[in-house]
Amino acid sequence: MMHRPFRAAGAVLAAVVAGLVCAAGVAEAGTGTFIYAGCSPSKYQPGTPFEASLESLLTSFANAAPNAGYSTFTAGANGTGGAAAYGLYQCRGDLDGGDCAACVRDAVGQLGQVCPAASAASLQLEGCYVRYDGSNFVGAPDTAMVYRKCSTSTSSDGGFLGSRDAVLGDLQQGAGGYKVASSGSVRGVAQCLGDLAAADCTACLAQAVGQLKGTCGTALAADVYLAQCYVRYWADGYYFRPAQDSQDDVGRTLAIVVGILAGLALFVVFVSFLRKTCN
Known part of the structure; x- marks a missing residue:
């Protein structure tokens, strides 16, 4: 009579561990994972025509991404005083429109944090790439x-x-x-x-x-x-590893769950023993 509770506890443990591993795998392949960024040392001044052109350019990225995995844009090219901004974005080829758009929005947000007010910048995430410059680089080898x-x-x-x-x-x-x-x-x-x-x-x-x-x-x-x-x-088994803090979090969670289930298993054994004694 005791083998059934053990099988039940083992099944619960296996289900929980499998769920944690699957959840970790999804997190590991997140399209928003940062890979690299490049920022020009030169900065643009706030309130200048270039800043307005850049904002328009980055907005165009976000608007186009749901429908196209790659696009180039120019903003402010008809202005004067170096106001033009040139740029492009590209999503990983296996992403659908929704995931592409989400990644591009994330990349644009990170770009402003990593390269604030940079006259030229690029940023690569796991799922997409964005780049802008005050000079037209699009199509140049x-x-x-x-x-x-x-x-x-x-x-x-x-x-x-x-x-x-x-x-x-x-x-x-x-x-x-x-x-x-x-x-x-x-x-x-x-x-x-x-x-x-x-x-x-x-x-x-x-x-x-x-x-x-x-x-x-x-x-x-x-x-x-x-x-x-x-x-x-x-x-296999090497590349898409979570960051160390994620490993620690999953490890701590597994330790807690295993501890709880071990206690549960002991409780089931104890109850089974009492039932056997009573019978």
């Missing part, structure tokens, strides 16, 4: 590396390296703008800016892969962002 991250953990295992190279080779063919790839235990994603021609996109991705291999070596996970494209790969 640019292969400068703006961000790189290599995991401290490495692997010289032949199976891993073969899968990684297969993924990176597949990603280099992502001339359609956004591509995901997998091989064995390795996953990857790549994306080019929406205004790049197919040949330019392929060339950009090839350069990103070359820099990734050259600078990150045998890292289990790596990101390389060039000005007009990016390539990322990771080994």
